[in-house]
Amino acid sequence: MSDLSKVLGVHFSPKRQGSSWVLLEEFGQGVREAGADFEIVSVIDAKNLQGCQECGSCNADGQCAIDDDMNIFYRAFEGVKRLVVSTPIFFYDVPSQGKAVIDRSQAYWARRYVLGRNREGLEGAQGFLLGVGATRGKDLFMPVTLSIKYFFDALAFPKIFDTLFFRKIETPAALTQEQRFAARSAGLAFAKA
Numbered sequence: 001m002s003d004l005s006k007v008l009g010v011h012f013s014p015k016r017q018g019s020s021w022v023l024l025e026e027f028g029q030g031v032r033e034a035g036a037d038f039e040i041v042s043v044i045d046a047k048n049l050q051g052c053q054e055c056g057s058c059n060a061d062g063q064c065a066i067d068d069d070m071n072i073f074y075r076a077f078e079g080v081k082r083l084v085v086s087t088p089i090f091f092y093d094v095p096s097q098g099k100a101v102i103d104r105s106q107a108y109w110a111r112r113y114v115l116g117r118n119r120e121g122l123e124g125a126q127g128f129l130l131g132v133g134a135t136r137g138k139d140l141f142m143p144v145t146l147s148i149k150y151f152f153d154a155l156a157f158p159k160i161f162d163t164l165f166f167r168k169i170e171t172p173a174a175l176t177q178e179q180r181f182a183a184r185s186a187g188l189a190f191a192k193a
Contacts (some may be wrong), residue, residue: 012098030187089133
């Protein structure tokens, strides 16, 4: 059973307490202020997370053949209708650990598009993307936005979602109070939507 009163934060950085973590916690504070539950699942807790092997086994039964810490994410995704991804930008995309989570969501894609099995109870599902990068490039967030768009699609979430991006942030200390407030306000609005 899906629950609109819960928001799952997915943290793609290999670093705890970095800028993307701080922003995700601020977002979560806003979610809680709106009266919703907030939980974070992070690649930090997935010590044994392999990349997709492109073996095709998920095309047969919708299950990934690799038994590792991706199961943390598979369990966390069950029943969630509101999902926020928070990520730093590494070479214009998510870090490799986050990319492994995205690629291993191929099992969900196979269920939807190969086996014709949609996830039940996802009416009203919503996604959100928080991104933080150290540079100021005009297209800094374009690749990560595309990656998350198709990640959400595999999970049967809408491919249209809100975003909040911050450029020129090297460390959490560089985040201004206004930026932290913007993340908290975004969480509040997301939980109320």
